[in-house]
Amino acid sequence: MLVKEPQDIKSSEITPKEVYLNRRTFMKGAALAASAAGTGLLYRVLTGTGKSSTNSEAATETAQAANSSGEKLTSLQDITHYNNFYEFSTSKGAVAGKAAGFVTRPWTVAVEGLVGKPRIFDIDDLMKIAPSEERIYRLRCVEGWSMVIPWLGFSLAKLLDQVQPTSAAKYVEFVTLQDPSRMPNQNTDVLDWPYIEGLRLDEAMHPLATLATGLYGEMLPPQNGAPIRLVVPWKYGFKSIKSIVKIRLVDYQPSTTWNIYAPREYGFYSNVNPKVNHPRWSQAKERRIGEFGLRDTLPFNGYGDEAARLYDGMDLKVNF
Ligand SMILES: Nc1nc2c(c(=O)[nH]1)N[C@H]1C(S)=C(S)[C@@H](COP(=O)(O)O)O[C@H]1N2
Numbered sequence: 001m002l003v004k005e006p007q008d009i010k011s012s013e014i015t016p017k018e019v020y021l022n023r024r025t026f027m028k029g030a031a032l033a034a035s036a037a038g039t040g041l042l043y044r045v046l047t048g049t050g051k052s053s054t055n056s057e058a059a060t061e062t063a064q065a066a067n068s069s070g071e072k073l074t075s076l077q078d079i080t081h082y083n084n085f086y087e088f089s090t091s092k093g094a095v096a097g098k099a100a101g102f103v104t105r106p107w108t109v110a111v112e113g114l115v116g117k118p119r120i121f122d123i124d125d126l127m128k129i130a131p132s133e134e135r136i137y138r139l140r141c142v143e144g145w146s147m148v149i150p151w152l153g154f155s156l157a158k159l160l161d162q163v164q165p166t167s168a169a170k171y172v173e174f175v176t177l178q179d180p181s182r183m184p185n186q187n188t189d190v191l192d193w194p195y196i197e198g199l200r201l202d203e204a205m206h207p208l209a210t211l212a213t214g215l216y217g218e219m220l221p222p223q224n225g226a227p228i229r230l231v232v233p234w235k236y237g238f239k240s241i242k243s244i245v246k247i248r249l250v251d252y253q254p255s256t257t258w259n260i261y262a263p264r265e266y267g268f269y270s271n272v273n274p275k276v277n278h279p280r281w282s283q284a285k286e287r288r289i290g291e292f293g294l295r296d297t298l299p300f301n302g303y304g305d306e307a308a309r310l311y312d313g314m315d316l317k318v319n320f
Pocket residue numbers: 079082083084085086087139140141142176195223224225236237238239240241242243
């Protein structure tokens with residue numbers, strides 16, 4: 001296999017033919033591109049190994065097994081121009097334009113609460129502590145569409161291990177940036193801001209629970225939740241909270257944005273479940289973006305072999 005050191009990679013090789021990142025935004029942080037090379041992120045993607053260290057090897061294996069169907073990836077154009085990100089717009093086609101120019105450096109992620117070692121991570125330090133690797137996951141929106149996305153990311157567990165959750169910690173709460181000057185739709189009250197989400201601690205520690213920092217081998221575009229967002233492939237897309245600034249370990253089940261908005265429609269667990277319909281529509285089928293016709297929706301979005309064990313003994317119609 002051809003092995004190149006990061007410094008040997010010409011920028012023409014790093015930049016994909018379809019330029020999807022706003023070039024100006026991308027160049028704004030010179031440190032940004034440098035840090036990507038520094039983590040070896042692009043290097044691993046270009047060499048196609050997708051593996052960085054023994055630490056993340058098990059998670060990588062799990063991720064690859066989860067994509068054994070070999071499904072076609074959704075196009076970069078669709079992934080970056082059909083978005084739910086209500087902080088910028090409630091119109092999926094308008095988010096990319098409204099989010100272009102969103103500045104994500106400097107950026108910190110505070111990890112606090114019931115932990116032995118609370119810490120405020122600078123995003124560039126975090127990306128070195130937890131190098132990203134390619135992880136291809138289906139994303140199923142509760143609205144009835146789905147995509148297959150080649151993320152760059154690492155297991156959330158890797159970050160949580162850094163702060164050492166105490167035995168009292170039972171849940172993890174996530175918080176998106178709140179800054180109406182940068183996220184213009186936060187000037188409206190379509191949702192309670194900031195956007196918040198939550199996982200049970202064992203869900204958060206599952207190797208498939210991912211913090212994504214990129215997609216298609218590049219930094220995460222603003223519209224997809226730059227600089228860092230959650231990806232929980234077996235749950236509906238709204239659990240995958242974007243542009244995270246705070247992660248808090250707690251001993252209570254956290255409130256979540258969509259549950260506050262409509263408690264009858266969006267539960268805390270929100271596992272993909274074709275047998276539990278949304279009160280206003282069926283969840284049995286989905287439209288894969290870029291395809292004609294409908295597919296059957298799979299329990300746990302097809303990740304049941306990996307994730308179903310988390311819910312042994314639970315009634316998933318009650319805990320929807
Ligand atoms: N902060 C925040 N995170 C969010 C959302 C949002 O509006 N705000 N939308 C969610 C929904 S409904 C979905 S389907 C996914 C969409 O992610 P994508 O645009 O990268 O495909 O992001 C989720 N994360």
